């Protein structure tokens with residue numbers, strides 16, 4: 001099976017009835033770019049830059065960040081990369097001193113909230129990204145955006161940093177695109193407003209499930225409630241995809257749901273044309289895409305909302321997926 005998966009590396013992720021899907025990779029370190037390319041990824045859909053902080057006992061300097069981002073950009077050659085700004089806090093704390101002690105960190109000062117509260121750190125990171133993508137395309141993505149005010153403030157900081165750099169004589173990116181993670185139900189509910197202020201969105205199902213179901217994504221005692229197949233979660237995902245597609249704004253899914261072949265097919269049936277998953281998951285997802293007709297999975301996706309529970313959705317999807325095997 002492994003040999004077969006390597007064989008399909010250079011084949012497109014295209015359904016039997018001719019719809020192409022863009023398969024991207026999630027990475028944490030530059031060294032993972034090689035495995036993305038080996039698995040036939042068409043780019044990086046989620047670069048989790050906070051891992052540079054998590055591995056260190058001090059704050060990385062602008063120069064260190066620049067070198068690291070540059071390495072990712074260079075080793076991808078001309079393939080696109082979505083660089084997500086720091087998503088620290090909650091489950092990603094490492095040994096950092098800058099984080100507050102909070103009694104409810106998943107609902108606390110994390111991700112974009114933390115970056116906006118620590119503008120010095122945020123600006124350094126944005127400088128490093130803009131420099132690393134000088135004269136190339138830069139796709140910046142903000143995590144855990146909950147309000148339009150956060151998005152606008154983050155964009156304003158980015159604009160100021162870009163202007164500073166230009167004054168210093170650093171050539172700007174040839175193209176700058178700004179996107180947001182959709183991973184808080186409030187963002188889904190307001191997405192018809194957000195969508196006009198972004199160039200792309202990426203649905204972060206890991207956190208979207210957590211915040212929709214009010215279930216800590218790492219807590220084994222409530223793990224049975226944590227499901228991307230819960231109809232409530234699926235409604236939010238569908239709503240997000242529909243709004244993005246209607247506005248013709250690029251939408252991808254970068255949570256773990258993209259990594260499970262049957263679920264990935266459901267997402268495609270719901271209208272997504274770009275998935276980002278850990279590199280190791282890509283060949284199996286591609287193989288699944290190449291074995292189905294989009295029309296069939298659109299029909300399956302349309303029936304999913306007849307069910308009341310995650311279990312029923314699981315069973316239905318499993319049955320449809322095993323029909324393929």
Ligand code: PEP
Nearest residue numbers: 183204205206207254255
């Ligand atoms: C997500 O929340 O789905 C996501 C992709 O981001 P992370 O897992 O890094 O929180």
Ligand code: MG
Nearest residue numbers: 183204206207
């Ligand atoms: Mg997340």
